[in-house]
Amino acid sequence: MPDTVTATDALIKVDNLSKYYPLASGLFSRVRHYIHAVEGVSFAADAGEVIGLAGESGCGKTTTGKLLLRLIAPTNGYIYFNGIDVARIPSGGKLKAYRRQVQMIFQDPYESMNPRKTLYDIIAEPLAVHKIGNIVGREQVVADSLARVGLVPPETFMFRYPHELSGGQRQRVAIARAIGIKPRFIVADEPTSMLDVSIRTGVMKLLLELRQEYNLAMLYITHDLAVARYMCERLAIMYLGRMVELGPTEEVLQNPLHPYTKALISAVPVPDPTFKREAIPIKGSISRPVDPPSYCRFYPRCPVATDYCRENKHPPLEDKGDGHYVACYNV
Amino acid sequence: MVDTASQQVDRAAMRRERWRLFTRTLRDNWRLFVGSKIGPIGLGIVIFFVLFSASYPIFMAVTHNPRIYDPVTGFDYDLMPTSNPHPPTWSHPLGTDVYGRDILSQLMYSSGHDLLLGLIAAGAGVLLATLVGSIAAFYGGIVDMFFMRVADIMMLFPFLATLVALSALMNVSLLMLAIFLAILTGFGTTSIILRSQALQVKVKPFVEAARVSGGSNFHIIWSHIVPNVLPLSFLYMMFSVTGAIFTEAALAFLGFLNVRMSLGIIIQNANTSGYLIGTRLATYWYMWLPAGAVISLICAGFYFVGRGLDEVVNPRLRER
Amino acid sequence: MALLEVSDLTMHYRTRSGWVQAVERVNLSLDRGAAIGLVGESGCGKTSLAMSLLKLLPSNAQIKEGQILFDGNDLVPLTEDQMRRYRWERISMVFQAAMNSLNPVYTVRDQIVEAIQYHMPMRYEEAWSRVAKLFEFVGLDPGVMNQYPHEYSGGMKQRAVIAMALACDPDIIIADEPTTALDVIVQDRILKRMDEIRSELNMAMIYISHDIAVIAEVSDRIGVMYAGKMMEMADVVTIFQKPLHPYTFALMSAFPSVRGEKHELVELPGEPPDLISPPKGCRFHPRCPQATAVCSEKAPEFTEVEPGHFCACWNPRSK
Numbered sequence: 003m004p005d006t007v008t009a010t011d012a013l014i015k016v017d018n019l020s021k022y023y024p025l026a027s028g029l030f031s032r033v034r035h036y037i038h039a040v041e042g043v044s045f046a047a048d049a050g051e052v053i054g055l056a057g058e059s060g061c062g063k064t065t066t067g068k069l070l071l072r073l074i075a076p077t078n079g080y081i082y083f084n085g086i087d088v089a090r091i092p093s094g095g096k097l098k099a100y101r102r103q104v105q106m107i108f109q110d111p112y113e114s115m116n117p118r119k120t121l122y123d124i125i126a127e128p129l130a131v132h133k134i135g136n137i138v139g140r141e142q143v144v145a146d147s148l149a150r151v152g153l154v155p156p157e158t159f160m161f162r163y164p165h166e167l168s169g170g171q172r173q174r175v176a177i178a179r180a181i182g183i184k185p186r187f188i189v190a191d192e193p194t195s196m197l198d199v200s201i202r203t204g205v206m207k208l209l210l211e212l213r214q215e216y217n218l219a220m221l222y223i224t225h226d227l228a229v230a231r232y233m234c235e236r237l238a239i240m241y242l243g244r245m246v247e248l249g250p251t252e253e254v255l256q257n258p259l260h261p262y263t264k265a266l267i268s269a270v271p272v273p274d275p276t277f278k279r280e281a282i283p284i285k286g287s288i289s290r291p292v293d294p295p296s297y298c299r300f301y302p303r304c305p306v307a308t309d310y311c312r313e314n315k316h317p318p319l320e321d322k323g324d325g326h327y328v329a330c331y332n333v
Numbered sequence: 334m335v336d337t338a339s340q341q342v343d344r345a346a347m348r349r350e351r352w353r354l355f356t357r358t359l360r361d362n363w364r365l366f367v368g369s370k371i372g373p374i375g376l377g378i379v380i381f382f383v384l385f386s387a388s389y390p391i392f393m394a395v396t397h398n399p400r401i402y403d404p405v406t407g408f409d410y411d412l413m414p415t416s417n418p419h420p421p422t423w424s425h426p427l428g429t430d431v432y433g434r435d436i437l438s439q440l441m442y443s444s445g446h447d448l449l450l451g452l453i454a455a456g457a458g459v460l461l462a463t464l465v466g467s468i469a470a471f472y473g474g475i476v477d478m479f480f481m482r483v484a485d486i487m488m489l490f491p492f493l494a495t496l497v498a499l500s501a502l503m504n505v506s507l508l509m510l511a512i513f514l515a516i517l518t519g520f521g522t523t524s525i526i527l528r529s530q531a532l533q534v535k536v537k538p539f540v541e542a543a544r545v546s547g548g549s550n551f552h553i554i555w556s557h558i559v560p561n562v563l564p565l566s567f568l569y570m571m572f573s574v575t576g577a578i579f580t581e582a583a584l585a586f587l588g589f590l591n592v593r594m595s596l597g598i599i600i601q602n603a604n605t606s607g608y609l610i611g612t613r614l615a616t617y618w619y620m621w622l623p624a625g626a627v628i629s630l631i632c633a634g635f636y637f638v639g640r641g642l643d644e645v646v647n648p649r650l651r652e653r
Numbered sequence: 654m655a656l657l658e659v660s661d662l663t664m665h666y667r668t669r670s671g672w673v674q675a676v677e678r679v680n681l682s683l684d685r686g687a688a689i690g691l692v693g694e695s696g697c698g699k700t701s702l703a704m705s706l707l708k709l710l711p712s713n714a715q716i717k718e719g720q721i722l723f724d725g726n727d728l729v730p731l732t733e734d735q736m737r738r739y740r741w742e743r744i745s746m747v748f749q750a751a752m753n754s755l756n757p758v759y760t761v762r763d764q765i766v767e768a769i770q771y772h773m774p775m776r777y778e779e780a781w782s783r784v785a786k787l788f789e790f791v792g793l794d795p796g797v798m799n800q801y802p803h804e805y806s807g808g809m810k811q812r813a814v815i816a817m818a819l820a821c822d823p824d825i826i827i828a829d830e831p832t833t834a835l836d837v838i839v840q841d842r843i844l845k846r847m848d849e850i851r852s853e854l855n856m857a858m859i860y861i862s863h864d865i866a867v868i869a870e871v872s873d874r875i876g877v878m879y880a881g882k883m884m885e886m887a888d889v890v891t892i893f894q895k896p897l898h899p900y901t902f903a904l905m906s907a908f909p910s911v912r913g914e915k916h917e918l919v920e921l922p923g924e925p926p927d928l929i930s931p932p933k934g935c936r937f938h939p940r941c942p943q944a945t946a947v948c949s950e951k952a953p954e955f956t957e958v959e960p961g962h963f964c965a966c967w968n969p970r971s972k
């Protein structure tokens with residue numbers, strides 16, 4: 003792993019992270035098959051930086067996000083938070099201490115809140131779990147958080163139930179819950195993909211403002227490259243569990259180097275009828291990374307593949323200049 | 334964007350708002366319950382029997398002479414020293430049984446005990462089932478396997494045979510029966526049903542959100558899984574009450590219960606003294622019909638309440 | 654005379670809390686071989702409008718007024734039996750999330766054969782070979798046709814559903830969010846194929862989507878809906894370059910693009926209204942930056958401002 007991908011003083015630094023899921027096998031079969039949901043992923047994020055994670059469905063975005071929060075245990079690799087490896091800390095006090103500093107925002111604003119709790123309970127939960135402040139103090143924090151995300155006056159929202167809010171309002175509540183304990187790192191898993199255009203912009207802007215205000219590092223997971231363009235400083239593209247490209251967002255989008263990224267970006271429809279985009283077709287379709295071969299994951303579909311790609315291991319993520327990393331032998 | 338400088342929250346206004354929204358939720362649910370039509374009927378029946386049995390001590394103390402009206406030892410020497418059972422009269426509106434005891438006061442006494450039996454058995458059983466189901470679903474793996482095997486055993490349990498054996502060994506009281514039934518529902522069928530509900534709750538993102546927030550297993554079970562299983566539990570509790578009361582009646586009728594007086598015993602007395610045979614069934618209707626009707630009505634009442642709650646708990650039927 | 658001419662179509666749903674005014678006085682016309690795109694946010698009545706065109710409505714729905722002239726015949730007064738001759742054979746539909754409603758216990762082939770036989774008396778083998786042709790036509794290997802839906806990927810299922818809609822050679826296909834759940838690469842292929850099919854068969858299309866980028870690529874004309882009403886309709890280029898309605902403009906300004914200049918995204922305050930009691934006057938006025946007094950009083954008419962450019966607004970942006 004080239005150490006340059008991961009700045010040493012970064013807030014969160016991921017090194018060679020992998021997660022394999024055992025595939026449910028037949029009752030009498032002795033062979034164990036594994037889905038290599040995430041493999042060999044490395045990157046780092048500074049405080050205040052938003053890193054985008056994009057790719058098609060099933061490429062391992064959510065798995066990466068959950069690994070970072072230790073919602074699932076990694077099969078391999080390291081996660082350094084503030085220099086401390088949190089990949090293998092046992093559940094208990096230390097893990098709880100880590101979780102005081104991280105938060106997650108979920109995709110589905112309807113399912114990510116307990117329908118039997120009031121907004122007050124929902125937003126105060128992290129505070130209560132970590133025993134921060136007394137009840138009066140928590141009420142104040144909840145009121146402030148609600149006001150901060152634009153649900154005013156907070157008193158009229160505090161004791162409502164989630165089903166009494168619209169999708170956009172709920173996602174704001176989810177954000178209020180996430181910022182209440184003043185975390186330093188947030189994983190946002192497609193937080194706007196279920197919101198309508200006119201409401202989405204407000205939520206995106208709010209996230210960016212909060213990032214500034216709290217100097218938050220954020221992993222912004224999305225399948226929408228256009229949204230990623232507005233949200234992230236740097237953008238990583240994943241394909242079947244592997245990170246294939248990472249670089250400054252504008253650079254990756256306007257000047258993609260990896261053949262997969264090129265195909266992906268060329269397929270995004272453009273909201274401009276005069277723009278004639280030139281589609282770069284790739285053959286075949288995406289599969290699941292079950293016991294994948296060791297050579298490049300993209301090889302079977304790659305338009306520029308050579309024999310070399312097949313005979314060697316998956317290409318490493320290499321700097322092609324200005325922090326634009328690509329994992330491909332033929333760039 | 335909103336001014337972020339934190340303003341002092343108006344706690345009094347907040348309290349009022351909380352109360353307003355809380356009562357509104359209650360009102361909404363009540364409206365759904367009433368909308369089911371069958372629910373309020375059930376509730377009416379249940380309330381009637383609660384009042385009916387609650388007025389028993391008053392009835393005994395104020396109006397009448399316990400020596401005459403005691404459900405077990407009472408006897409009315411003045412009116413009918415010889416001809417018992419006796420059909421209804423003014424002083425015995427539902428007649429007397431074969432020993433000359435007042436049937437109405439037997440009913441009042443028994444329905445209270447049966448209600449208590451039903452509520453204790455169902456309440457404790459469903460509470461147990463909620464915990465068992467939630468814990469089994471949450472931990473999965475070996476814990477789940479253990480509880481599910483226990484549930485299998487409970488379902489295949491030779492319940493009647495055990496009670497027969499038990500009643501031969503000792504006096505099976507109503508409370509013992511209640512505990513027995515509670516364990517049976519708590520570890521048996523109901524726990525399987527509530528477990529599958531808990532399994533659905535367990536995979537919801539809000540459980541994951543609680544985990545990210547640092548919540549412990551106990552916290553997640555207690556404040557996320559149980560509250561989402563509880564409404565269904567409550568529903569099953571209503572249906573379990575019915576089961577418990579029926580069981581009592583059946584067991585008492587078969588003579589397996591050692592209880593001085595209960596709804597089942599009233600009918601059993603009529604049976605053992607030979608009044609439930611042939612044409613006597615019609616002549617001596619007051620010996621079995623009122624008790625049978627009370628059993629059926631109480632059970633129907635709880636069942637209807639359950640159906641009404643179904644409307645509140647399962648939003649499937651709800652329109653906007 | 655256009656192939657499909659809808660005028661003043663109004664459809665409401667009866668619910669416990671009142672009538673949901675899901676489609677309110679909508680006008681549109683569609684020529685043979687043309688493609689119209691309908692955009693709008695969730696709940697604005699796109700699906701309701703499509704279902705009204707086929708009169709495939711739930712029991713609590715009622716068409717209150719309006720005409721649906723198909724080939725000169727009004728569909729509104731037709732009975733269920735008479736409608737059957739139009740559905741599928743003349744106008745067919747790819748339903749929203751149809752790919753998830755394929756029956757898991759039958760092979761895809763059998764499901765399409767059944768649909769064909771329902772509308773056209775045909776022997777099984779005949780229908781079968783027709784399915785094979787349709788599969789090739791939508792870009793699926795006919796070899797997979799007797800597999801079960803769960804063996805298909807999302808894109809394959811969507812193609813199968815499109816094949817089903819094509820089964821009876823309709824004149825119009827309504828595609829309700831045909832690619833919403835799919836990844837961009839798959840979406841791109843399917844949209845391309847649908848576009849080709851349209852020109853090969855000279856078929857008219859109505860695309861429904863919340864994604865204006867998708868609509869921009871496949872349609873000739875675009876209709877913008879908001880809260881049950883058609884707000885603006887014009888050809889694609891005009892809608893994008895000279896939008897008259899403030900809502901259209903807001904939608905465009907809020908929509909990000911991967912290409913071109915990175916313009917600032919503009920937030921539209923507020924939320925879409927409840928359709929049981931929509932705002933009086935123009936339904937957009939509470940959120941409209943250009944609203945004046947008249948907007949909250951009287952609903953603006955959907956009028957032809959320029960040739961082929963319709964708009965319902967008291968204060969259109971600029972002529």
Ligand SMILES: Nc1ncnc2c1ncn2[C@@H]1O[C@H](COP(=O)(O)OP(=O)(O)OP(=O)(O)O)[C@@H](O)[C@H]1O
Nearest residue numbers: 023037039058059060061062063064065066225290
């Ligand atoms: N708990 C699990 N057990 C087994 N396999 C899993 C599990 N979770 C995810 N996977 C598999 O791991 C791979 C990556 O899944 P993941 O959810 O991370 O994808 P994603 O990029 O978030 O996709 P999407 O865009 O659809 O959310 C998929 O092939 C998925 O089937």
Ligand SMILES: Nc1ncnc2c1ncn2[C@@H]1O[C@H](COP(=O)(O)OP(=O)(O)OP(=O)(O)O)[C@@H](O)[C@H]1O
Nearest residue numbers: 666673675694695696697698699700701702711928
């Ligand atoms: N069967 C129904 N009964 C009552 N109201 C309904 C019914 N179907 C839809 N509605 C309401 O009608 C309105 C329009 O719904 P419709 O499904 O047409 O919207 P849409 O534009 O297709 O949205 P989406 O993008 O989410 O598919 C919504 O407010 C919806 O709640």
Ligand code: SF4
Nearest residue numbers: 298301304311330331
């Ligand atoms: S390494 Fe080879 S196969 Fe992989 S993407 Fe690059 S060119 Fe294609």
Ligand SMILES: [Mg+2]
Nearest residue numbers: 063064065191
């Ligand atoms: Mg995901």
Ligand SMILES: [Mg+2]
Nearest residue numbers: 699700701749
């Ligand atoms: Mg729809």
